[in-house]
Amino acid sequence: MNADPSPPSAPDLTYLPRIQQTLLDWYAREGRDLPWRRTRDPYAILVSELMLQQTQVDRVIPKWEAWLAQFPTIVALADAPTSAVIKAWAGLGYNRRAIALQRLAQAVVAVHGGRVPDDVPELKALPGIGPYTAGAVAAFAHNRPVAMVDVNIRRLLYRLFVGAEVPEYRLSEGEIWALARAAVPPGRSADWHQSLMDLGATICRPRPLCERCPVREWCRAAPEWAILPPDAPRPTKSQGKWEGSNRQYRGRILRTLGALPHGDALPLPLLGARVREGYTEADAAWLLGLVRALARDGLALLSGDEGAYTVRLP
Numbered sequence: 622m623n624a625d626p627s628p629p630s631a632p633d634l635t636y637l638p639r640i641q642q643t644l645l646d647w648y649a650r651e652g653r654d655l656p657w658r659r660t661r662d663p664y665a666i667l668v669s670e671l672m673l674q675q676t677q678v679d680r681v682i683p684k685w686e687a688w689l690a691q692f693p694t695i696v697a698l699a700d701a702p703t704s705a706v707i708k709a710w711a712g713l714g715y716n717r718r719a720i721a722l723q724r725l726a727q728a729v730v731a732v733h734g735g736r737v738p739d740d741v742p743e744l745k746a747l748p749g750i751g752p753y754t755a756g757a758v759a760a761f762a763h764n765r766p767v768a769m770v771d772v773n774i775r776r777l778l779y780r781l782f783v784g785a786e787v788p789e790y791r792l793s794e795g796e797i798w799a800l801a802r803a804a805v806p807p808g809r810s811a812d813w814h815q816s817l818m819d820l821g822a823t824i825c826r827p828r829p830l831c832e833r834c835p836v837r838e839w840c841r842a843a844p845e846w847a848i849l850p851p852d853a854p855r856p857t858k859s860q861g862k863w864e865g866s867n868r869q870y871r872g873r874i875l876r877t878l879g880a881l882p883h884g885d886a887l888p889l890p891l892l893g894a895r896v897r898e899g900y901t902e903a904d905a906a907w908l909l910g911l912v913r914a915l916a917r918d919g920l921a922l923l924s925g926d927e928g929a930y931t932v933r934l935p
């Protein structure tokens with residue numbers, strides 16, 4: 622007998638209506654109360670999406686609230702001194718996102734007169750906005766019937782309608798996006814995507830908690846997870862060691878520069894002494910490399926000549 626060892630990979634949408642209704646009801650009952658879910662302001666949603674890209678929800682909440690108090694509109698952000706934007710971002714990590722957000726704000730002001738577009742192609746044409754963020758703004762601010770796919774949504778939709786993603790996904794990225802578009806319930810795009818994000822974050826995690834899942838009955842992956850060995854999912858990628866990393870020193874440099882009076886600069890050796898205990902001349906090339914990288918990212922300004930460099934925020 623020639624049995625095909627690989628299970629079929631075409632999405633099966635037979636139970637889509639039940640899954641949609643059950644997940645929307647579950648979200649109405651148990652969805653997380655996050656402050657950006659209480660607004661339809663596309664700028665505020667955009668800020669939350671950029672902050673959430675690489676930072677956890679509980680760290681983002683106070684920063685998001687403080688950010689909107691300091692830069693309440695996209696015009697205010699576009700017009701703010703870049704040094705203030707970098708300082709306001711401090712603590713979120715990956716500071717390039719602060720510069721990207723301000724450049725985006727400036728493009729919205731220049732191209733759209735300060736109105737964040739509600740249409741995915743127009744959003745995607747803006748600097749720093751990819752298909753996911755464009756979909757998030759269109760869905761969450763305007764309830765547009767668009768798809769968005771991030772790592773959690775990809776995993777969840779695949780499990781629901783195709784099967785377990787081990788040893789690997791058997792759909793292309795284009796096929797996953799097509800599945801995501803087909804799954805959006807009419808008129809409920811915002812709540813649908815919030816429900817997917819909540820289920821993906823709390824229950825359908827890399828190692829899923831199927832016994833707690835509201836849509837287990839109709840999920841194509843649930844029977845597979847029941848028989849897969851406990852170590853079946855591949856380990857998640859290590860974030861790398863933080864202590865002593867260049868990322869840690871980038872953050873220290875920006876905090877040190879941010880503590881200076883506006884417009885003040887520090888000579889390079891003085892900056893080195895403030896960010897690294899036991900800094901010596903032998904560390905100068907390493908520090909200069911970090912500062913140059915920050916300058917390339919628009920986060921710092923390097924002036925002067927070799928031997929007399931000074932550094933400040935833009």
Ligand code: SF4
Binds near residue numbers: 824832840846
């Ligand atoms: S039943 Fe399990 S695999 Fe399927 S969606 Fe729920 S948690 Fe994920």
